[in-house]
Amino acid sequence: xxxxxxENQPLTRLGVRAVFEGEAGIELxxxxxxxxxxxxxxxxxxxDVTILGLRLPDSCSIDDLxxxxxxxxxxxxxxxxxxxxxxxxxxxxxxxxxxxxxxxxTPQELTDAIRTVAAGRKYIPGNIAKILxxxxxxxxxxxxxxxxxxxxxxxxxxxEIAFAMDVSENTVKSxxxxxxxxxxxxxxxxxxxxxxKRGLVRVDL
Numbered sequence: 001x002x003x004x005x006x007e008n009q010p011l012t013r014l015g016v017r018a019v020f021e022g023e024a025g026i027e028l029x030x031x032x033x034x035x036x037x038x039x040x041x042x043x044x045x046x047x048d049v050t051i052l053g054l055r056l057p058d059s060c061s062i063d064d065l066x067x068x069x070x071x072x073x074x075x076x077x078x079x080x081x082x083x084x085x086x087x088x089x090x091x092x093x094x095x096x097x098x099x100x101x102x103x104x105x106t107p108q109e110l111t112d113a114i115r116t117v118a119a120g121r122k123y124i125p126g127n128i129a130k131i132l133x134x135x136x137x138x139x140x141x142x143x144x145x146x147x148x149x150x151x152x153x154x155x156x157x158x159x160e161i162a163f164a165m166d167v168s169e170n171t172v173k174s175x176x177x178x179x180x181x182x183x184x185x186x187x188x189x190x191x192x193x194x195x196x197k198r199g200l201v202r203v204d205l
Contacts, residue, residue: 145178152188
């Protein structure tokens, strides 16, 4: 079974490599540090399973997921993330990812994920499934609300948001109240914290 690892953190790549060295039937066929390099290797190697880091130097992998299925509709992709934000998990699965794991995954869980996905099934660990279930039924933010939330996370005031959007402050306040209701918070600080934790807003660290 050939596996392609696309991940920019050297220590993570080293850990995955070490797991595979002692695992019969799994071969690390290639590694890449960027989205562009990774996709090129994906096309060249035709791996059975691809482990795709969520945050790469040149891209957020969720934005590029569609590309993997254009010429390879049955591509098997496992997204590898720093932490589990339900919005990002949902988006990745909707775009065709077969699994989602975090970097604190155990060696056994990693190999289980690969074998499960290679067999054509989905792999969602219990802790991630719990996170998803906790937010089932919550109404999704509109594109405008997501943009307002992004600016709240960026520390912008209502006046600054209104100026940036070319709308009145009352309109901004209305959007903010809708956001608070949808994500279950009552103030801007909680909104920003929740947005980052759940992956509702992308923060490049």
